Structure formats: C-alpha cells, structure tokens
Amino acid sequence: MNYTFNWALIFAGEYGRWFVDGLAVTLELSGISILFALLLGTLLTVLRLSRVRPLVWFSAAYVEFFRNTPLMVQIFFWYFGSDPILPDFFKKWLYQQNIEFATAVIALSTYTAAFIAEELRSGILSIPKTQLEASRATGLTFIQAMRYVILPQAFRIIIPPLISQFLNLIKNSSLAMTIGVMELTYMARQVEAHTFHGFEAFTVSTLIYLSLSLLVSFIINQYNKHFLHIGSRR
Amino acid sequence: MPMIEIHNVNKWYGDFHVLKNINETVEKGEVLVICGPSGSGKSTLVRCVNRLEEIDQGEILIEGKNIHAKDQDINQLRAEIGIVFQQFNLYPHLTVLRNITLAPMKVKKIPRDEAEATALALLERVGIGNQAHKYPVELSGGQQQRVAIARALAMKPKIMLFDEPTSALDPEMINEVLNVMKDLAREGMTMLCVTHEMGFAREVADRVIFMDHGEILERGTPEHFFTSPQHERTKAFLKEIL
Numbered sequence: 215m216n217y218t219f220n221w222a223l224i225f226a227g228e229y230g231r232w233f234v235d236g237l238a239v240t241l242e243l244s245g246i247s248i249l250f251a252l253l254l255g256t257l258l259t260v261l262r263l264s265r266v267r268p269l270v271w272f273s274a275a276y277v278e279f280f281r282n283t284p285l286m287v288q289i290f291f292w293y294f295g296s297d298p299i300l301p302d303f304f305k306k307w308l309y310q311q312n313i314e315f316a317t318a319v320i321a322l323s324t325y326t327a328a329f330i331a332e333e334l335r336s337g338i339l340s341i342p343k344t345q346l347e348a349s350r351a352t353g354l355t356f357i358q359a360m361r362y363v364i365l366p367q368a369f370r371i372i373i374p375p376l377i378s379q380f381l382n383l384i385k386n387s388s389l390a391m392t393i394g395v396m397e398l399t400y401m402a403r404q405v406e407a408h409t410f411h412g413f414e415a416f417t418v419s420t421l422i423y424l425s426l427s428l429l430v431s432f433i434i435n436q437y438n439k440h441f442l443h444i445g446s447r448r
Numbered sequence: 449m450p451m452i453e454i455h456n457v458n459k460w461y462g463d464f465h466v467l468k469n470i471n472e473t474v475e476k477g478e479v480l481v482i483c484g485p486s487g488s489g490k491s492t493l494v495r496c497v498n499r500l501e502e503i504d505q506g507e508i509l510i511e512g513k514n515i516h517a518k519d520q521d522i523n524q525l526r527a528e529i530g531i532v533f534q535q536f537n538l539y540p541h542l543t544v545l546r547n548i549t550l551a552p553m554k555v556k557k558i559p560r561d562e563a564e565a566t567a568l569a570l571l572e573r574v575g576i577g578n579q580a581h582k583y584p585v586e587l588s589g590g591q592q593q594r595v596a597i598a599r600a601l602a603m604k605p606k607i608m609l610f611d612e613p614t615s616a617l618d619p620e621m622i623n624e625v626l627n628v629m630k631d632l633a634r635e636g637m638t639m640l641c642v643t644h645e646m647g648f649a650r651e652v653a654d655r656v657i658f659m660d661h662g663e664i665l666e667r668g669t670p671e672h673f674f675t676s677p678q679h680e681r682t683k684a685f686l687k688e689i690l
Contacts, residue, residue: 348537351498352551352603353527362550366541 217413224414229405236401237422243318243397244384250323251383255330260360262335273331280328285386289321293393318390326383333375337368373438380434381427388423398422449512451476451607451638452497457506459492466492467503468662476606477636481649481670484659485685490642493659494609497640498529510607527555530600531609534616536592538584538599544571545580548599556603563602570598574628590621597628608632610641644689650674658682 223229262273280288293314300308308316341364349359369376391400402419406412452474459467466489474480482490495501497508499515499522508515515525539547548567552558558566571577574594576587584592593613600608610629614622626648633639633652643649649656649670656673658666658681666673666682674690677683 342537344533344535344537345539347500348533349539349551350523351500351526351529351531352599353523353525353555354551355523358554362554363539367539370541 219414220409220411221414223409223411224405224418229409232401232405233398233418233422236396236398236419237426239315239395239397240384240387240399240426243315243322243387243390243395244380247319247322247326247387248380248383250319251326251330251379254323254327255334256365258327258331259334259338260357262331263338264356277328277331280325281332285321285325286389286392288325289318289389289393292321293317314390314393314395317393318387318395322383322387322390325386326379329379329382330376333372333379334365334368337372338364340371341367370438373434377431377434380430384427384430385423450474450509451478451511452640453509453512454493454497455507455509457493457496457503457508459489459496459501459503459505466662467496470506470664472657472664472667474638474640476638478654479633479637479639479641479652481653481656482640482642482659483644483646483649483656483685488659489662490659491611494531494611494640494642497607497609498526498531500531523555527551527603528605529607529609530597530603530605531611532593532596532600532613534612536584536589536596536616538592538595540584543581543583544576544587544595547584547595548602551599552602567598567602570601571595573631574598575624588621589617590624593617593621593625594628597625597632601632607638607640610639610643612642612644614643614645646674646686646690658685660685 225233258273258276261269262277264270297305345363345367346359349363350356354362387397388399390397391403394400398419402415405418406415409415450473452472454470454472457467457470458465468489470493472480482493484490492501496503497510497515503516510525510529513520513525515522538544539550542550545564545567548570549560549563552563552566553560568577568580571580574597576591576594579587579591579595584595587595597613613629614625617625622645626645629639629641629648630652641648641653653670655667656670657664658673658677658679660681665679666677673682674686677686
C-alpha cells in the first residue's frame with residue numbers, strides 16, 4: 215500500500231472553503247426541512263386524531279406510504295417523476311426556486327413528517343383524557359385544546375424520539391447530493407475528485423456530521439431539561 | 449325560568465342503563481347535592497349537564513336552551529358552566545396563573561392584563577394569592593383543587609358543577625375546599641354537587657337527592673333527608689356514611 219495521507223491538502227486552496235459551503239447548505243436544507251416536517255407531522259396527527267373518517271384514513275395511509283418506501287426512491291420521484299401530477303401554479307413557483315434544493319426539502323420533509331406524526335400520536339395518547347375534558351369543559355374548541363393544552367405536553371414527552379428524527383433528517387439530507395444539491399456530502403465528493411484523497415475528504419465530512427448531530431442533541435436535551443425542571447414533574 | 453331542567457333523561461353504556469328516566473329542576477341560586485353509592489350514575493348525570501357525556505333520550509335545558517340542539521354552540525354554553533373534577537385536572541405545563549387565564553383569554557378574548565387581574569383576585573378569594581407563579585405540581589392537593597375552582601370561576605359561570613371535589617383529598621385538606629364551596633353557595637351561585645360530605649350538604653344544600661342504580665330514589669330538604677328518609681336504600685346508605 216503506497217497511499218500517503220495528506221491532511222493539509224484537504225484544507226488547501228479552495229477545498230476548506232468547499233466543506234464550509236457544503237455544511238452551510240446541509241444546515242439550511244435540514245433546518246428548513248425540519249420545520250416543514252414538524253408542521254406537516256403535527257397536521258397529520260391532528261387529522262389522525264380527529265373523528266372524521268376520511269381524514270383519519272388519509273393520515274394513516276400517508277404515514278404507511280411514506281414510512282414504507284425508500285427515501286432515495288421518493289427523492290427521485292419528486293425530482294424526475296412528479297412533474298405530470300403537480301398543479302401548474304406550483305410548478306411555476308417551483309421552477310423559480312433552486313429546483314434541486316426545493317425538491318430535497320419537499321422529499322425530506324414529507325418523508326420525515328410521517329415518522330414525526332407517529333411519535334406525536336403516541337405522545338398525545340399518553341396524555342390523560344381528562345386534560346382534554348378539562349379544557350373542553352371551559353369552552354375551548356378542540357383545536358384550541360390541542361394547541362394550548364395537549365400538544366405542549368405531548369411534545370415534551372416525545373423530545374427524545376423527536377431528536378432522533380431530527381438527526382435522521384440531517385443524515386438523510388446527504389442523499390440530496392444524488393440530485394445535485396451541493397451539500398456537505400456532495401462537496402466532500404468534489405474534494406475527493408479533485409485531490410484523489412478520498413480517505414481524508416470523507417473522514418472530514420464524517421467528523422462534521424458527527425459533531426453536528428452531537429451538538430443538536432445536546433442543545434435539545436438542555437432545552438428539555440430546563441423545561442422538565444420548571445414544568446410537568448409528575 | 450329555571451336554571452337547569454332535566455326531562456326524562458335516559459342513558460346507556462352499551463347494555464348498562466346508567467341513567468333511568470331522570471327528571472329534576474334546579475332554580476337559579478339553588479344548591480343541589482347529589483349523593484349515592486358509587487356506580488349510581490350521579491357523576492354521569494352531572495357530566496351530562498355540560499355535555500361531557502351525551503344522553504340517549506330526553507332533554508336538558510339550561511335557562512331554557514336545549515344543550516343538545518343542533519344549533520346550540522356547545523363551547524359558548526360550556527363557557528357558562530364551570531366544572532370541578534375529583535382529580536383537579538390542572539394543566540401541569542402551565543403556571544397556576546396561566547391555568548386560570550387560558551380560557552378567559554382564548555374563549556372570551558379578554559386581554560391578558562384584565563384576565564390576570566381577575567385570576568389574581570380569584571386566587572386571593574380562594575386563599576392562595578401567593579401561589580400564582582408556581583406550577584400545579586408544587587401545590588398540595590387542597591391548593592390544587594382551589595386553583596381548579598378559581599379556573600372555573602374565571603369564566604364567570606352561571607352554574608358550577610362539582611364532581612366529588614374532595615374525594616381525592618387528604619382529610620386535613622377537605623375543609624379548605626369545602627369552605628370555598630360554602631362561600632360560593634352563600635354568594636348565590638347555582639351549584640350541582642356530587643359529594644359524600646354530609647356536613648356540607650346539611651349546611652348549604654337547598655335540596656339533596658339520593659341516586660342508586662341510575663334512579664333518583666329520594667329527594668328533599670337536607671332536614672328531611674337526614675332525619676326522615678323514606679326509602680330503605682337511603683337509610684342503608686346514610687347508615688354507611690354517617
């Protein structure tokens with residue numbers, strides 16, 4: 215074996231910059247997708263727990279569909295296959311965006327929303343029914359009771375599984391490179407292609423992903439600890 | 449017009465006939481105590497009055513309004529009927545103050561300052577004005593139940609329902625809750641109380657009804673109820689609890 219490690223090369227010239235640019239795109243992609251996934255996941259859960267049959271079925275079908283098909287296929291579907299079924303106004307809007315990035319956001323958030331919906335549903339079901347009863351009895355509507363009483367408690371309970379969904383999403387965002395989003399993995403690949411030093415390039419990207427994940431779970435855990443401290447000690 | 453009218457109400461849980469042809473009228477300012485053995489349907493009856501439970505037959509009118517009518521806004525109706533539960537059911541993630549201000553701010557759209565001022569005054573009135581910024585878990589059972597009463601009163605209800613409000617309390621805390629309820633009764637609140645606190649019934653009830661197996665077996669003034677009950681099962685029940 216005559217491979218010579220060259221760590222300095224990885225950060226020489228433009229290359230260090232590429233990693234930073236890639237990381238920035240990864241952060242932006244993950245951040246936006248997490249936000250949409252949370253909103254969509256919450257909506258799916260509320261539909262699932264409503265007593266309106268078609269809405270319940272839709273939500274259940276959505277979750278099973280998105281959880282049980284590969285994310286890679288979903289990304290390709292949105293990027294190469296969704297054109298005939300998208301409404302015109304949406305297409306028009308989409309083509310004005312960075313189409314690769316927007317597609318990745320759609321794929322990651324629709325996919326992750328299915329998992330978040332399931333976590334959130336189990337969180338809500340673990341809140342005593344009497345909480346809903348007490349809030350409805352004061353005249354709050356079902357939506358208001360959810361918004362102010364049930365969901366805040368449920369979210370607190372599901373923080374740990376939610377963190378792993380966030381981390382999965384960050385890691386899954388690397389699949390966006392396959393449709394040309396210039397995120398961290400894509401850039402690591404670029405560095406490798408230019409330097410032929412794949413070991414160093416992917417070691418660096420691995421370490422960046424690792425630190426990012428650890429940092430995210432640390433921050434959320436701290437936040438949660440603070441809340442648990444002042445709030446619902448039961 | 450009576451505050452609450454209950455006409456020929458029947459309710460089943462599957463095959464179990466939990467309320468059997470209930471008829472009762474409660475006037476404004478009246479305090480009605482409902483007692484009876486567990487499983488007699490007394491809690492169910494009270495919970496039907498604000499539609500936490502649906503009825504299968506009959507009708508319940510609040511100030512003449514049929515609460516099961518299709519065009520009746522149930523949320524608006526519930527806003528006028530306070531309920532206090534056995535297990536307090538405070539919101540654990542909110543402070544005492546927020547527990548009380550939530551419904552006035554969201555249902556009645558009262559501005560925060562005003563809602564907080566009302567809440568603080570109510571806490572003062574139930575004797576725990578200094579606990580406003582604590583979380584429910586930091587309070588004793590008796591204090592939590594007084595917060596629950598304040599939470600219900602914050603909506604300025606016309607009727608207060610009490611579903612065994614002292615049954616989950618340690619004995620030494622029962623009186624602090626009963627005293628608040630007695631004050632309310634004296635101030636003229638219309639109250640429906642499911643309770644086994646016979647001292648309370650004797651002191652403030654206008655009428656007492658006794659339920660068993662989903663039926664009202666005995667009704668009368670506390671005087672009548674405690675000194676000359678007619679029904680055998682009422683006598684047996686009174687012997688048990690007095």
